[in-house]
Amino acid sequence: MTRKLFHENQYLQNFSSVIVENFEYRGVPAVVLEQTAFYPTSGGQPHDLGTLDDVPVVDVIEDEAGRIIHLLERPIRGQRVHGQIDWKRRFDHTQQHTGQHLLSQVFLRLCDAETTSFHLGADSASIDVNQAELDADTVEFVEALTNQILYENRDVIIHHVAQDELSRFPIRKLPTVEGVIRLVEIKDFDYSPCCGTHCASTGEIGMIKITKVENYKGGSRVYFLCGSRALKDYQQKGRIIQQLSETMSSGEADLPAHLGKLQDELKTLRKERQQLAQQLLEAEARALLPERETIGKMFVLKKRFEQRPPKELRALASMIAEQAPQTVVLFGDSYEGKASLVFARSNDLSIHVGELMKQACATLDGRGGGQPHLAEGGGAAVEKLDEALQSGLNSLKEIKTWE
Incomplete structure (x- = not known):
C-alpha cells in the first residue's frame, strides 16, 4: 500500500520517494512509489497532475490493493524520483470539494434535500439533490447561508473513526467503505466520510456562487463555483455587463x-x-x-434559380400552383454547392409531381419525391441541373391524360 502524503499534509507540493514498481499499465508507462503526494481520482475529485523528475504525470489511479499508480507521458529511469504537484489544479479541486461539503449540508438543513452525487469537472462543479422545483428565493437563501458559514472561517477537521464509533458523529451520509473511516468535519456544522483533499478552514474556499439550478431525474442539479472559479466567473460577467452598458448607453x-x-x-x-x-x-x-409555356391544355413554368433557399423556393412554387389554374411548376436551384428541385401543380390537375421528381432526381445522382401536388429533391450533380429540369418537362410532354 502506498503512503498517502496528501492525507498527512494537503499542502505538500514537493516530495521525494523510492520507486517500488516500474512497469506498463495498459500500454502506458507507470510507476508505483513508496509514498506520494499525488491524489488519485476518487470520491468525485479528479486526480492531480504534475511531474516526476520532469516527466509529466498524465493520470493517477488507486487499485484495490491500495497501490497508487502514476501514469506517465514517457518512461522514467532510476530508483528515486522527485515529485512536483500542479498546485493550482490541486488547490482548485480542494476549494471546490470543501465548498461542496458546505453547500450539501446547507441544502440538507434548509430544504431537507440530500446530495445524491457530486460532479467536479475542469470548469464546473455540481451536486444532485433529491428535491425538484427549487425556486429562486430558496436558492438565494441557501447561497447566503453557505457563504455566511464560509465567512466564519470554521476549521475543517479530519477524524479517523472506527466503524463502531461513527454513531458519536451526526454524519451526513453513511460511508461506503469498511474499517477506519476518514471523517471530514466542518466544525460543528458538517460531518461527512471523505477521502478527498480539503481546505484547513472554510475561509480558504473564498466564496461559493450557485450559477444554475435545473430539474434532473426527479430532483435538481445545482451548479456552483468556489474560490478562483467564482472570481473568474464574476470578472467575466462584469466585463460583459460593462460592454452591454456602454453599447446601450444604459x-x-x-x-x-x-x-x-x-x-x-x-x-x-x-x-x-x-x-x-x-x-x-x-x-x-x-x-x-x-x-409559362403551353403544353396542350396545360401551362408549365420551368425556371432555374441561383442561391435561393429551398424553403423560399418551395413557397414560391406553391403560391403559383395555388393561384394559377392548369399549371405545373418546375423549379431548379443551385444552392450551397448542391442542386435542388421543387415541383408543384394546381389542384385541378391529376398529375403526380412526386413521380416526376423521382425521375428528375435520378439525373442528379440524387433522390427525391413527395405528394401528388408538391415534391422536392436534389443531388450533388449541379452541372446536370438544367438536364434534370428538362427531364421533368419531357415527362410532362409524354403524359396524355391532359390532352
Whole structure:
C-alpha cells in the first residue's frame, strides 16, 4: 500500500520517494512509489497532475490493493524520483470539494434535500439533490447561508473513526467503505466520510456562487463555483455587463428593461419583414406567370434559380400552383454547392409531381419525391441541373391524360 502524503499534509507540493514498481499499465508507462503526494481520482475529485523528475504525470489511479499508480507521458529511469504537484489544479479541486461539503449540508438543513452525487469537472462543479422545483428565493437563501458559514472561517477537521464509533458523529451520509473511516468535519456544522483533499478552514474556499439550478431525474442539479472559479466567473460577467452598458448607453440596473424593449422591437421588425417578404413573393409569382409555356391544355413554368433557399423556393412554387389554374411548376436551384428541385401543380390537375421528381432526381445522382401536388429533391450533380429540369418537362410532354 502506498503512503498517502496528501492525507498527512494537503499542502505538500514537493516530495521525494523510492520507486517500488516500474512497469506498463495498459500500454502506458507507470510507476508505483513508496509514498506520494499525488491524489488519485476518487470520491468525485479528479486526480492531480504534475511531474516526476520532469516527466509529466498524465493520470493517477488507486487499485484495490491500495497501490497508487502514476501514469506517465514517457518512461522514467532510476530508483528515486522527485515529485512536483500542479498546485493550482490541486488547490482548485480542494476549494471546490470543501465548498461542496458546505453547500450539501446547507441544502440538507434548509430544504431537507440530500446530495445524491457530486460532479467536479475542469470548469464546473455540481451536486444532485433529491428535491425538484427549487425556486429562486430558496436558492438565494441557501447561497447566503453557505457563504455566511464560509465567512466564519470554521476549521475543517479530519477524524479517523472506527466503524463502531461513527454513531458519536451526526454524519451526513453513511460511508461506503469498511474499517477506519476518514471523517471530514466542518466544525460543528458538517460531518461527512471523505477521502478527498480539503481546505484547513472554510475561509480558504473564498466564496461559493450557485450559477444554475435545473430539474434532473426527479430532483435538481445545482451548479456552483468556489474560490478562483467564482472570481473568474464574476470578472467575466462584469466585463460583459460593462460592454452591454456602454453599447446601450444604459446603467446596469436598467439593462433588463432596455433589452426587453429591444426584444419587442425585434419581434415587430421580424413580423414586418415577414409581411414584406410575403408581398415580394406574391409579386414575383405574378411576374413569373407570363413565362409559362403551353403544353396542350396545360401551362408549365420551368425556371432555374441561383442561391435561393429551398424553403423560399418551395413557397414560391406553391403560391403559383395555388393561384394559377392548369399549371405545373418546375423549379431548379443551385444552392450551397448542391442542386435542388421543387415541383408543384394546381389542384385541378391529376398529375403526380412526386413521380416526376423521382425521375428528375435520378439525373442528379440524387433522390427525391413527395405528394401528388408538391415534391422536392436534389443531388450533388449541379452541372446536370438544367438536364434534370428538362427531364421533368419531357415527362410532362409524354403524359396524355391532359390532352
